Amino acid sequence: MTAEVFVMAKRCRTFIVCLAVPLLVGGLSAFLTRGGTEQFSMLNKPPLTPPAWLFPVVWTVLYILMGIASYLVLVSGEPDKIVRMALAVYALQLGFNFLWPVLFFNLGWYLFAFFWLLFLEFLILLAAFLFFSICPAAGRLMIPYVAWVAFAGYLNLAVWYLNRLPAA
Numbered sequence: 001m002t003a004e005v006f007v008m009a010k011r012c013r014t015f016i017v018c019l020a021v022p023l024l025v026g027g028l029s030a031f032l033t034r035g036g037t038e039q040f041s042m043l044n045k046p047p048l049t050p051p052a053w054l055f056p057v058v059w060t061v062l063y064i065l066m067g068i069a070s071y072l073v074l075v076s077g078e079p080d081k082i083v084r085m086a087l088a089v090y091a092l093q094l095g096f097n098f099l100w101p102v103l104f105f106n107l108g109w110y111l112f113a114f115f116w117l118l119f120l121e122f123l124i125l126l127a128a129f130l131f132f133s134i135c136p137a138a139g140r141l142m143i144p145y146v147a148w149v150a151f152a153g154y155l156n157l158a159v160w161y162l163n164r165l166p167a168a
Contacts, residue, residue: 011075018074019067022094026063029098030056036105046158062148065141066090072138073131086130093123110160117153124149 041052050058073086097120104113124146132139 014074015071018071019064021070022063022066023060025094025098026059029101030059033101033105036101036108039108040105040159043159044162046155046162049155058148062145065144066094069131069138069141072135072141076135076138078134082130082134086127086134089123089127089130093120093127096120096123104156110156110163114153114156114160117149117156121146121149121153 037052070087070090073083073090076083096116100113100116100120103109103116107113124142128139128142128146131142
């Protein structure tokens with residue numbers, strides 16, 4: 001095996017891992033919250049709520065874009081310290097992303113989940129900024145994720161408001 005083939009094989013494995021990580025995080029979160037979506041279907045929802053089938057499609061695309069972005073950062077050739085910091089923020093936001101559906105769907109903590117989502121949005125913006133500073137294409141790949149989570153914030157807050165308990 002030539003050195004070039006070895007390098008290409010290593011990059012291919014790295015790319016697959018970068019794609020698999022967010023897809024597995026999202027898949028596990030979806031698996032853990034699958035029962036909560038039934039309850040969600042019975043809630044009052046705001047205008048602009050997409051059909052239920054659209055959520056997994058959008059999230060799959062977003063996880064793929066995140067994976068590509070993380071790969072671009074990882075292979076950017078920038079100093080390890082900068083790359084590690086960006087990927088640490090990326091990993092932290094993935095952890096917050098993983099827990100949000102549990103808070104929202106399983107526990108029904110709609111208002112708490114909204115504030116969790118606000119912090120998640122901050123982490124995503126920070127990761128996107130760090131990614132952009134390392135590889136502008138990677139930062140741009142995070143823009144749909146930023147936009148979708150902002151939209152999710154609208155949905156989350158509206159679900160809380162429309163389904164809160166009446167004052168006694």
